[in-house]
Amino acid sequence: MVEWFLNLSPTMQALLATCFTWGVTAAGAACVFLTKQVSKIFLDSMLAFAGGVMIAASYWSLLAPAIEMSQGKDIPVWVPPLVGFLGGGVFMRLIDKVLPHLHKGLEASEAEGIKTSLQRTTLLVLAVTLHNIPEGMAVGVAFGALAYDLPSASLAGAISLALGIGIQNFPEGFAISMPLRREGLSQWKSFQLGQLSGMVEPVAGVIGAAMVLVAQPILPYALSFAAGAMIFVVVEEVIPEAQRSGETDITTMSAMLGFAVMMVLDVALG
Secondary structure, three states, rough: OOOHHHHHHHHHHHHHHHHHHHHHHHHHHHHHOOOOOOHHHHHHHHHHHHHHHHHHHHHHHHHHHHHHHHHOOOOOOOOOHHHHHHHHHHHHHHHHOOEEEEOOOOOOOHHHHOOOOOOHHHHHHHHHHHHHHHHHHHHHHHHHHEEEOOOOOHHHHHHHHHHHHHHHHHHHHHHHHHHHHHOOOOOHHHHHHHOOOOOOOHHHHHHHHHHHHHOOOHHHHHHHHHHHHHHHHHHHHHHHHOOOOHHHHHHHHHHHHHHHHHHHHHHHHO
């Protein structure tokens, strides 16, 4: 099985890896079949944990390799990671302004993006889908980088990133399906909508891998772009949502635990 995976193209590896992360989202959403009521602080802690994983992945798996790949070029080493990082943030800001979405705990009138008549449940799912775009892109870029046999791009590092994103996708799937269940949706409908939010990851993953396969020079930009996009999502949405319960100490420690888990994964495997 391992040898078969190694012989696949980077694009196919990215597709399979992001299908795995999507599957973990579905596993988290499937918890809705086990229970209907979960404390808000527990949901917020899981979301904060996911945010910690995303922060760690942004540096250890994306920015650090991007900085290393930028060395020895005709431009200052900080230029590609800076341009890519800020570009990722601007890109997510534009999507945030356009894509209709609603964060959990808010009224339908507080939905962001363009005005729409979409149902509240659909807007809630779109909010989590927004999180998953940079995650899928990050995994895709990491696997696409393997095509160039660079010292800073390893299969173990790409796999650790996929594992980390998968780990944090479990609480994300859980955190979207459970509120939908509490709002009166059936178990099956809540599960369907919860796992649907992760469907964008394989699409974003293949696009990310294809981008860097087209042109090697954009690789450090692409890695830092994915990092900037993820940091934007964490700062603009994940952490504020996780802190809404008021139990800031618990959610802060959950975020630190998520960071620590991803750091260990990346250092141990990468």
